[in-house]
Amino acid sequence: MRIYVTEDYNAMSRRVASILAAQVILKPDCVLGLATGSTPVGAYKLLAEGYKKGDLDFSQVRSINLDEYVGLAPTHDQSYRYFMQSNLFDHVNINPDNTNVPNGLAADPAEECRRYNQVIRTLGPIDIQLLGMGHNGHIGFNEPADAFALETNLVNLAESTIQANARFFASADEVPRQAMTMGIQTIMQARKVLVAVSGKDKAAIVKKAFTGPVTPQVPASILQMHPDVILVGDKAALSEL
Ligand code: GLP
Numbered sequence: 001m002r003i004y005v006t007e008d009y010n011a012m013s014r015r016v017a018s019i020l021a022a023q024v025i026l027k028p029d030c031v032l033g034l035a036t037g038s039t040p041v042g043a044y045k046l047l048a049e050g051y052k053k054g055d056l057d058f059s060q061v062r063s064i065n066l067d068e069y070v071g072l073a074p075t076h077d078q079s080y081r082y083f084m085q086s087n088l089f090d091h092v093n094i095n096p097d098n099t100n101v102p103n104g105l106a107a108d109p110a111e112e113c114r115r116y117n118q119v120i121r122t123l124g125p126i127d128i129q130l131l132g133m134g135h136n137g138h139i140g141f142n143e144p145a146d147a148f149a150l151e152t153n154l155v156n157l158a159e160s161t162i163q164a165n166a167r168f169f170a171s172a173d174e175v176p177r178q179a180m181t182m183g184i185q186t187i188m189q190a191r192k193v194l195v196a197v198s199g200k201d202k203a204a205i206v207k208k209a210f211t212g213p214v215t216p217q218v219p220a221s222i223l224q225m226h227p228d229v230i231l232v233g234d235k236a237a238l239s240e241l
Contacts, residue, residue, distance in 0.1 A: 001210070001229040005238050009198045012234045013042030016130070016196045019230060021050055023128045023192075029060040033129030033187075034088075035140075036065070036080045039196045040130060041087055048091035058094040062123050066131070066140035067181040068102040070109050070154070078168050079104055102152070102180040113152040113180050120152070120186055129190035133197055136160050137209050137218035141181035144217045150185040154178060184222055192228045195220070197237040206233065207240040 006012040020043065023030050034040075050056040065080060074081035081101040089099055100119050106112030120126075131139050136158060142149055143158045156178055157165075166172035187193065197206050209220035210231065216222075223229050231238075 016043035017046035033126040039132040126190040
C-alpha cells in the first residue's frame, strides 16, 4: 500500500485528482469507480477544471458509482446521481450513457442490484476505484456486518450512518433507511483502489481499518488484502497511523 500524507484537505484533493487524471490520460477509455460524500468534492472540482483547461478528455471514460439511496429520485438534491451530475458529470465531456449509478427509484431494488451487477460485469474490471470511508469503516454503503458482501446488494443503513448523513437533509427522519451498494468483492476486483480521507474525525477509523484485524465488522479493513491500494489523507486523518 502506498500512503500519501498531505497538509490539508485541499492538498489531499489535488493528489486524488492527479491520480485520477493520470488514469484518464494513460487509458482514455478507462473504467472509473466513483464515490460520493464530502471527501471527493474537491478532487472532482479539480478534474472539472482540468477538463476546462483542455488537459483532460472524458469522452471515452466509463464510470460506475458505488451506491445510491433507495427511494430518492435522480433529481433529488441528496441523491448520489444528482451529486455526481452537479459535482462532476455536468462539468466534463463524459457521455451520459457511459455513467452508471444505481436507480434509487427502481420499483424492485433487489432486481436493480442484479441489473447493476450485470453492468459491472460487462464494463469491469474497474481500473481505479475511488473510496471514501464512513466513521464505522463502511465503504460504499457496506456497513459493519457478519460477512463481507460480494456483489451489489440492498442494505439497511446503520444508525450512525443515518445520523452522519443527516447533515445533508432537513432532518434525520428524511435520510433514507436503505441503499444499494456495490459489494466488497467487486471493490476488491478493481485493479487499483484509491482511498481518500480527511479530517481528525477519521483518524481512529483509518488506524483501525489499515492496522487492525481484517474483519467484516470494519468493512474497509479488507483493503489490507488488496494488492494495489493508494491511501491519500491529510495529516489530521492519518495522525494515528
Ligand atoms: C457515505 C457514502 C460513502 C462515503 C461516506 C463518507 O455514507 N456512501 O461512499 O465514503 O459517506 O462520507 P464523507 O466523505 O462525507 O465523510
